[in-house]
Amino acid sequence: MINFNYETNFQLEDEQELSVWISNSIIEEKKSEGEINYIFCSDDYLHKINVEFLEHDTLTDIISFDYTVGKELHGDIYISVDRVKENASDFEVPFKHELARVMIHGILHYCGYKDKTKEDASLMRSKEDYYLSKR
Template sequence: MAINFTANEVKVNLKNRTKLKAFIKELFTREGQGLKNLQYVFCSDEYLLEINQEFLQHDTLTDIVTFELGEDPNITEGEIYISIDRVRDNAEKFKVTEEQELHRVIFHGALHLCGYKDKTKEQSANMRAKENEAIEMYFGIKIS
């Protein structure tokens, strides 16, 4: 089981990578989802927009794009692309630290790979609750 973090032409300050990898593995275990390989790629808005346009035919900026690459629905092999530009803007917009927002998006991608969706209002509310639960567990804080 491997979890990797790489940066594509951006600088990202990702602290405690060993703790974070262990937490992500635990998140998959709690959700009853196997995990084989997970690649996080931190990038710019421009880079992620190209991915969004090419692979999803969406012409919008986004903070994250998640791809399930495996053939077994019970064992995750995936790639998660995260725009550091969006993370910074959203941290300011939602009045949270960049570290907290980065982790929210990291957990959001993992939750997608565990089967959670966010297309409807109800799905989005459920996803947000799961993100908050993960942030609370990881940082030991209460999200109101």
């Protein structure tokens, strides 16, 4: 089950459509959907989590806590709406596009994709692009 939670004034306009898209992406990755919580928040909210849990004193667009069991995906995905808006502007893409990229990025991490090396980041970006093309 995919849940959308809000710790800021932001609200998704298309929860059902996004939920179906994410579910289909999970199935295509040959995984099953457990409980996945998206929490949309501000820079300040996510920064506190970044410092407290990861000891990183930086802003970020996403932090995901992975509770996956076997092939069943579970986790909490925190997304800074402020950071996504700024990144969309920097990358000159629509906000909805950048938001969807970040949302699927968290799911891909749960599926086992990494992004720390150049090769891993390239594969992650390729997978993001692939699933964005199916939205």
